[in-house]
Amino acid sequence: MTLSPVLQVEGLDAGYGDISVLRDVGFEVAQGEIAAIVGANGAGKTTLLSALAGLLTPRRGRVTFAGEVISGRKAHELPGRGLALVPEGGRLFPYLSIEENLELGAYTPSARAKGRERMDEVMKIFPVLRERGKQLAGRLSGGERQMCAIARALMCRPSLLLLDEPSVGLSPLMSERVLDTIAKLARTEGLTAIIVEQRVTEVLEIADRAHILDHGRIVRSGAAAELLRDRQIQETYMGL
Amino acid sequence: MSKADRLRAWAKPRGVPTFAFELPINLAVLATLAALVWAFRADGFSLNILAGAFLFAGLATSWNIVGGFCGQFSLGHSVFFATGAYTTANLYLKFHVSPWLALVPSAFLSAGIAVAVSWPVFRLRGPFFAFATMAFTEVLLSLAMYFDSVTGGSRGVSVPFRAGFANMIFRDRLSYAVLMLGFLAVSLIVLSAIARSRLGYRLQAIRDNEDAARAAGIDVLREKLVAMALSAALTGIGGALFLMYVRVADPPTLFSLFDVGVKMALITLIGGIGTIYGPLLGALFVVVLENFLRAELGGSIPGGNLIVLGFILIGTALFLRRGIYGALTGLVARFAGKPT
């Protein structure tokens, strides 16, 4: 593992129109790390990922990725630099086939050149996609859709993967499978992953570090295992 | 405060106006317009413009019932306009029925045709519904040209000038302006009554989300037909009044998509679709502007008035998304410091 963090977020302020969502958010993610960002609904998790992925321009602060400042860059410039987003719900193109969705994931010229080869590699990771290759993406079940969305993001060989609530709407079994797959991918493909999740227990079990977002601020950061055992966190986020 | 008081405080002042609340506002607006008519009582040219503006205000207001509140973008309302005109004309000319009385069957027949035509068409969603209504207009225009015993074919129908209140034919322009204001009054009050009633809420629910409306127990088709019938009835009355005003009209004029059917929709959009006073504002703006432009530019640049009107339509679409009414309420809210 290299010493310098692959992603650095400093003093980030972001919001929509008159509404300010993120306030002074700062954290770091090391190379190869799986970082979890957890928090209540409305805390700003999706806003944070949108800001990282270039879908939202931050009002203040800076995001540095692999030594380069990316805050303020447009979203379509980022896959070429190695950053890919799996949006909430996957956002597949429902009337296109799985293969076509994957093809569209190969957005950069270099990825397009190796398109077929990369698709084979990706389908090896997700065999169910090879089986259903020509089926319309809209017909997939929740878990399969999430897998396809992750596969699509992998098509341009990212080094950093951002995932927005990959387990939303999935059964406990499927969400376990999806999170396990992400964990495995990070190890085998050498990916760094930032996972935003509401299912705190599940994501803390596979993450290395975790950050808790509350009302737009990071209120706690630490090793995932430590936070998992923390009584207060258990009560606030995991209990009923 | 007790729980009951708290609930009551939520229910009333917090933006649930009733018809009793709206009616005085209607009357105030109408009184203002009446004062306007009185101010121009000696100016025949202006009275003519006002009459036209009020007529279209009434038509747009009636269109708004089904187009704005119910979200069914009908471009076929000229069919009802024509139906009203021909019913009244034929009853007056052939059976010597006073046009005032003929308004009733005109309204009913327009409503009846609306229900018959809409029943199959309401299955269609979005733009397809609009296309279908346009198609109906063209079909019925052709039929109207064919059945010339009723419509006078291409010669049109012509009402001879025989002044008299019972004939709804007046010598002076002032009476016509008042007549059209009366039509606007009826339209406005009917729209207010609908908007501030169970029917109004159901129509808006249908506009926003038909499936959610059904899940809330609303018989969507039935409510759409009721809205259409009411809207068509008023449009039919407008058509009848129009014919008694101009006293000569042929099918292309009455069935005209651009000058009647589409115009009603455009005026409502410009003024503020889905609001009570939007169509009225739109009509005052568009009709007055049209006439002004025709007078100023119509001579020097042929069609100049239409070009300018076109730009204004584009301008409002781009910048006044919620129409004139929306822009005005936005200004008022900002002035009063409330969040819009």
Add this chain to the structure above:
Amino acid sequence: MSAFLQIDGVSKQFGGLRAVDQVAFSVEAGELVCLIGANGAGKTTLFNLLTGQLAPSAGRILFEGRDVSRHAPDRRARLGFGRTFQISQTLTSMSVLENGMVGAFLHHRSIKAAADAAALALELVGLGPRASDRAGALTLGERRRLEVARALAMEPRIVLLDEVMAGLNQTEVTEIVDLVRRLNGQGLTFLVIEHNLKVVRAFSRRVIVLNRGALLAEGRAEEVLNDPAVIESYIGRRRS
């Protein structure tokens, strides 16, 4: 004597796909039944069959002895079926109170009566203070609660909740669980689709498990959630 709600061998076929396969169970008046199962197991399809968005390919649905299998959704709503949708269907141009009123108009004629009834329903779900806000401006959690309020304003005989907890934070989940328990205590019948196992355990009543469109298990929560077949197909070993 037939049950309050009886589902008699109901099936739904979409071309070659059997989304619901001869499902049969009954719900007694005043019960609180949870319906669980993986995505694609047929839960929402079953709900759509119950509330009338779809008609069954085979079988019958009896409500208080009356065959409602082919009744349109609005007719069933008038008979007492209230439901929420998986993707929130609020009426965005209208205010929060007006949304509630649309439901209240089912049994009230005048605006004042409907407004009062709607205000009561809003208070039950905790949306009272937001009564005059545009429904489109609400957060996801608030929109879900608004849908529940609209259903309650209809004074239903049975309420069907479709994943109403998805995307809600811990506090909101607890509030809705309490609300449902309270209303059920007063005799309102509930049929609830849920992925959140903590919620299912918290309700700890009868649970019905669907898998691939068919009934897999049925019984008290404690038994069903420990059933090996259910764990295998739905819960996953880690979560059981």
